[in-house]
Amino acid sequence: MLSPNILLLACLCYVALLFAVAFAVDLRTRKRPIEWLHSPIIYTLSISVYCTSWTFYGAVGFAARNGLEFITIYLGPTLVFVGWWWLLRKLVRIGRAHRITSIADLISSRYGKSPSLAVLVTLIALIATTPYIALQLQSVTHSYQVISGEADGIRTAFWVAAGMALFTILFGTRNLDANERHHGVVAAIALEAVVKLIALLAVGIFATYGLGGGFGKIFADLPPEAIRGAGEIFGPRWAILTFLSATAIICLPRQFQVTVVENIEERHLSTASWLFPLYLLGMTIFIMPIALVGQQVMPEGSNPDLYVLTLPLAEQRHDLALLAFLGGFSSATSMVIVAAIAVSTMVSNHIVMPVALKLLAANHAVSGDVRSLLLISRRVSIAVILGLGFLYFWISGGSDALAAIGLIAFVGVAQFMPSLLGGIFWRGATRAAALSGLIVGFVLWAYTLFLPSFGGELILGPELLKDGPWGIGALRPQALLGLSGLDPLVHAVVWSVGANALVFIVVSSLTQSDALERLQGALFVDVYRAAGGAPSSISAESANSEDLFILAQRILGAEPARRLFDEMAKIQGTPSGLPHPTDSVIARLERELAGSIGAASAHAMVTRIAGRETVGITELIDIADETQRLIVTSQQLAEKTVELESAAQQLRTANERLRALDAQKDEFLSQISHELRTPMTSIRSFADILKDSKGVSAKDRKRFVSIIHEESIRLTRLLDEILDISRLEAGTTDLELEPIDVNAAIATAVETVSGMTTNTGVDVRSVPGPSGLSVSANADRLRQVLINILSNAVKYNRSDTPEIEIRTENAGGIVWIDVIDNGGGITPEDADLVFEKFARGSRSGNDPGAGLGLPISRAIMRAMRGDLTVKFADDGTSFFRLRLLRHQ
Amino acid sequence: MADRAHLQLHRRKLHDRSIALVLVGMVLLMPPVVGVGLIEGDIAGIPIPLLYVFVVWTLLIIGAAALSRPLRDSEDLVSSQDAPDNSD
Numbered sequence: 001m002l003s004p005n006i007l008l009l010a011c012l013c014y015v016a017l018l019f020a021v022a023f024a025v026d027l028r029t030r031k032r033p034i035e036w037l038h039s040p041i042i043y044t045l046s047i048s049v050y051c052t053s054w055t056f057y058g059a060v061g062f063a064a065r066n067g068l069e070f071i072t073i074y075l076g077p078t079l080v081f082v083g084w085w086w087l088l089r090k091l092v093r094i095g096r097a098h099r100i101t102s103i104a105d106l107i108s109s110r111y112g113k114s115p116s117l118a119v120l121v122t123l124i125a126l127i128a129t130t131p132y133i134a135l136q137l138q139s140v141t142h143s144y145q146v147i148s149g150e151a152d153g154i155r156t157a158f159w160v161a162a163g164m165a166l167f168t169i170l171f172g173t174r175n176l177d178a179n180e181r182h183h184g185v186v187a188a189i190a191l192e193a194v195v196k197l198i199a200l201l202a203v204g205i206f207a208t209y210g211l212g213g214g215f216g217k218i219f220a221d222l223p224p225e226a227i228r229g230a231g232e233i234f235g236p237r238w239a240i241l242t243f244l245s246a247t248a249i250i251c252l253p254r255q256f257q258v259t260v261v262e263n264i265e266e267r268h269l270s271t272a273s274w275l276f277p278l279y280l281l282g283m284t285i286f287i288m289p290i291a292l293v294g295q296q297v298m299p300e301g302s303n304p305d306l307y308v309l310t311l312p313l314a315e316q317r318h319d320l321a322l323l324a325f326l327g328g329f330s331s332a333t334s335m336v337i338v339a340a341i342a343v344s345t346m347v348s349n350h351i352v353m354p355v356a357l358k359l360l361a362a363n364h365a366v367s368g369d370v371r372s373l374l375l376i377s378r379r380v381s382i383a384v385i386l387g388l389g390f391l392y393f394w395i396s397g398g399s400d401a402l403a404a405i406g407l408i409a410f411v412g413v414a415q416f417m418p419s420l421l422g423g424i425f426w427r428g429a430t431r432a433a434a435l436s437g438l439i440v441g442f443v444l445w446a447y448t449l450f451l452p453s454f455g456g457e458l459i460l461g462p463e464l465l466k467d468g469p470w471g472i473g474a475l476r477p478q479a480l481l482g483l484s485g486l487d488p489l490v491h492a493v494v495w496s497v498g499a500n501a502l503v504f505i506v507v508s509s510l511t512q513s514d515a516l517e518r519l520q521g522a523l524f525v526d527v528y529r530a531a532g533g534a535p536s537s538i539s540a541e542s543a544n545s546e547d548l549f550i551l552a553q554r555i556l557g558a559e560p561a562r563r564l565f566d567e568m569a570k571i572q573g574t575p576s577g578l579p580h581p582t583d584s585v586i587a588r589l590e591r592e593l594a595g596s597i598g599a600a601s602a603h604a605m606v607t608r609i610a611g612r613e614t615v616g617i618t619e620l621i622d623i624a625d626e627t628q629r630l631i632v633t634s635q636q637l638a639e640k641t642v643e644l645e646s647a648a649q650q651l652r653t654a655n656e657r658l659r660a661l662d663a664q665k666d667e668f669l670s671q672i673s674h675e676l677r678t679p680m681t682s683i684r685s686f687a688d689i690l691k692d693s694k695g696v697s698a699k700d701r702k703r704f705v706s707i708i709h710e711e712s713i714r715l716t717r718l719l720d721e722i723l724d725i726s727r728l729e730a731g732t733t734d735l736e737l738e739p740i741d742v743n744a745a746i747a748t749a750v751e752t753v754s755g756m757t758t759n760t761g762v763d764v765r766s767v768p769g770p771s772g773l774s775v776s777a778n779a780d781r782l783r784q785v786l787i788n789i790l791s792n793a794v795k796y797n798r799s800d801t802p803e804i805e806i807r808t809e810n811a812g813g814i815v816w817i818d819v820i821d822n823g824g825g826i827t828p829e830d831a832d833l834v835f836e837k838f839a840r841g842s843r844s845g846n847d848p849g850a851g852l853g854l855p856i857s858r859a860i861m862r863a864m865r866g867d868l869t870v871k872f873a874d875d876g877t878s879f880f881r882l883r884l885l886r887h888q
Numbered sequence: 889m890a891d892r893a894h895l896q897l898h899r900r901k902l903h904d905r906s907i908a909l910v911l912v913g914m915v916l917l918m919p920p921v922v923g924v925g926l927i928e929g930d931i932a933g934i935p936i937p938l939l940y941v942f943v944v945w946t947l948l949i950i951g952a953a954a955l956s957r958p959l960r961d962s963e964d965l966v967s968s969q970d971a972p973d974n975s976d
């Protein structure tokens with residue numbers, strides 16, 4: 001025996017270490033996050049809170065009684081973690097997106113933030129957790145008694161419970177914000193996880209190699225029953241136990257707390273997916289050898305549940321016994337602390353808060369700091385939960401079979417499974433179905449497993465257990481409807497979970513869900529797709545920013561609330577003051593509050609302040625299912641295709657135009673070369689004559705030089721014209737437009753060509769427009785055009801009595817100047833051709849002009865926002881029409 | 889386009905592998921298949937049922953470890969630095 005004093009001292013030192021770690025981490029995290037604490041290893045170690053003292057001590061007892069069957073308790077979680085991608089990842093994502101604080105919060109959130117569901121889940125969790133906590137107290141007490149010889153178990157249990165309550169209150173309820181995460185506690189839990197693994201491995205190695213002489217020797221000459229257990233091991237019970245443990249790793253309130261709520265980064269889950277199963281493997285690898293060695297070494301009748309402790313003690317290895325004790329202590333305390341935090345969060349959020357809300361309902365704006373109320377209620381809840389655990393332990397007086405209690409709790413929380421899985425994978429699941437499934441499952445669990453576990457001492461008497469109520473055999477708790485011959489555990493699971501799931505499915509298919517429920521359902525089931533979406537909506541006009549601010553202050557605390565509201569105001573663009581209570585502001589606030597007090601309570605509080613509850617049209621549109629999204633997507637695709645097609649068409653048109661322009665340019669170039677070639681040829685030939693022939697007379701010489709001179713002038717003019725037209729067509733010449741009197745401009749032009757007309761005897765008549773009619777044009781250029789047209793009319797007129805008539809008209813802001821001559825006109829075929837560069841009408845004959853006059857004139861007119869066209873009168877004669885904008 | 893489709897295919901294959909691993913684990917560790925391990929006798933001194941369960945378990949862990957990183961990289965997981973904040 002170890003002296004009680006040394007044991008107590010070791011215990012206190014260990015507890016002090018845990019306090020110090022939790023305290024230091026909490027303190028540091030407030031300043032800035034600690035890197036290594038955010039590692040996936042810490043996350044995985046915290047999940048190992050699954051291995052309670054039931055594993056540490058109980059697994060050996062389980063193995064001693066039922067052989068290899070104990071392993072099922074660790075195979076279920078292994079399968080769940082190996083398949084993390086399909087279930088845990090979704091749970092964690094939902095937990096983060098909706099600031100879920102507990103499993104009760106998750107289920108109630110999913111089913112329309114239902115308060116009644118939250119209360120029901122909380123109660124089941126509380127009832128299932130209490131015996132489990134009692135079990136931990138018992139194991140610590142028993143181990144303490146064994147190692148120190150102390151007789152008074154109750155007193156030990158009391159102090160253990162009190163110490164854990166203190167630790168949990170200190171580190172579990174320091175703050176309410178930060179999504180209900182407890183860094184200090186997690187660090188302490190991780191440390192305990194390491195201690196219990198090392199302790200169990202140490203005892204295992206000692207037992208296997210120190211006492212048993214290695215694996216081979218332990219298993220030698222072993223009756224098959226030692227491995228196989230008494231019954232048929234790989235039967236229904238094996239499958240049911242694996243299923244139960246798989247369920248428990250998700251549904252146990254403490255597992256939900258560490259896996260989902262305390263998750264810092266989703267990718268930690270990927271590491272935990274193999275590291276946690278590896279941890280479990282490490283915890284269990286020596287269980288079987290310890291059990292076998294214990295049975296061989298220890299005297300008949302010693303409790304196999306305590307082999308881990310009694311084996312080293314019997315061999316006088318006190319150091320190892322102390323380590324084992326601390327390992328067991330670690331397993332027990334970490335479970336109790338996390339379970340107390342998880343359940344107290346549920347109790348205070350879903351039971352205490354709603355009641356407090358009702359009491360405060362009369363005057364919500366005055367006094368009553370909800371924040372401190374919340375903290376107090378959570379602390380009291382922790383004390384009450386541990387008190388209940390202690391009470392249970394005291395009354396039950398300590399049962400010997402630890403494993404039974406653990407399994408009963410597993411079946412209890414397994415009732416959450418249908419609602420949970422249905423809720424996150426099936427949109428059709430309804431609140432009524434979740435409620436009825438849970439109630440049916442819970443009642444059957446209590447009737448077939450929980451109450452019978454008291455052996456006829458609580459509510460159900462021994463006669464009732466044996467013969468059924470009122471002697472009706474069909475209602476016997478452990479053989480319901482005559483389903484006998486099954487293991488009581490299998491029987492209870494088949495009935496409770498089976499009926500629960502069946503009722504859940506049937507009622508879901510029969511009932512309707514309301515708008516909020518459908519919305520939450522859609523957000524949960526499609527959590528990966530829904531990048532956002534307001535979780536809920538309240539009619540905004542009735543909400544009052546000040547009331548909301550007061551509410552936030554009371555729950556989040558003054559400073560965080562101010563920061564939150566400042567940020568929301570900034571997003572809205574309000575420089576100072578409170579944000580306008582839009583739907584998004586209210587939804588955001590509700591989510592922030594949900595992180596502290598759970599979705600249902602947050603929803604109830606915000607709704608109460610904001611007035612009546614409605615779900616907005618936009619949210620209803622959000623609910624639109626996948627088909628709708630697909631339709632939208634395919635419509636967008638179709639639009640894109642049409643756009644693409646039209647763009648391709650435009651490209652094709654542009655390409656054709658470019659080709660045409662390219663052809664025109666080639667033609668233009670060849671025409672230019674041709675036109676330039678004619679004068680150049682004559683210049684060159686005359687220059688050759690002058691150069692070579694010495695017998696050229698002076699007179700001829702003079703004539704040749706003057707021809708060369710004329711041709712050069714013609715060449716220069718041609719080049720000028722080409723330059724002019726290319727500039728005009730490219731739009732690089734900006735003509736300055738000014739108001740010009742049309743009649744005066746025409747008179748000037750006629751005056752200019754008067755020399756020509758007089759010589760040829762052309763009669764020019766002008767029908768002027770209204771006096772003072774002015775157009776917007778460039779004076780020089782307009783005169784250039786007019787002279788060009790008039791001189792053409794003079795030059796190409798082959799009539800005997802040549803005449804030209806200039807008629808000016810105007811209508812609707814446009815002025816026409818028609819130049820009509822009786823010289824023979826242009827054939828309709830030539831009408832377009834005359835405006836081509838270097839083209840000459842059939843009238844032109846041997847005219848020496850380059851054929852650029854008309855194209856230039858048209859380009860000028862167009863540059864002045866007018867036009868020059870050939871028109872045909874009713875009698876078939878043609879005339880030129882100048883169109884100009886009237887100056888306003 | 890082709891790269892995207894290829895990536896998509898790669899991801900789907902990964903997800904298929906992850907679910908295949910779980911299904912294989914379930915079948916191997918559940919009755920009736922787990923009963924195959926109930927052969928009398930031992931290998932290296934360790935009874936076959938015990939060895940069978942632990943070997944399957946170890947293989948599952950190795951499989952999960954092999955898939956863990958590719959799965960993690962196949963999709964952007966949310967971390968606290970970029971917590972989904974979709975309030976506005």
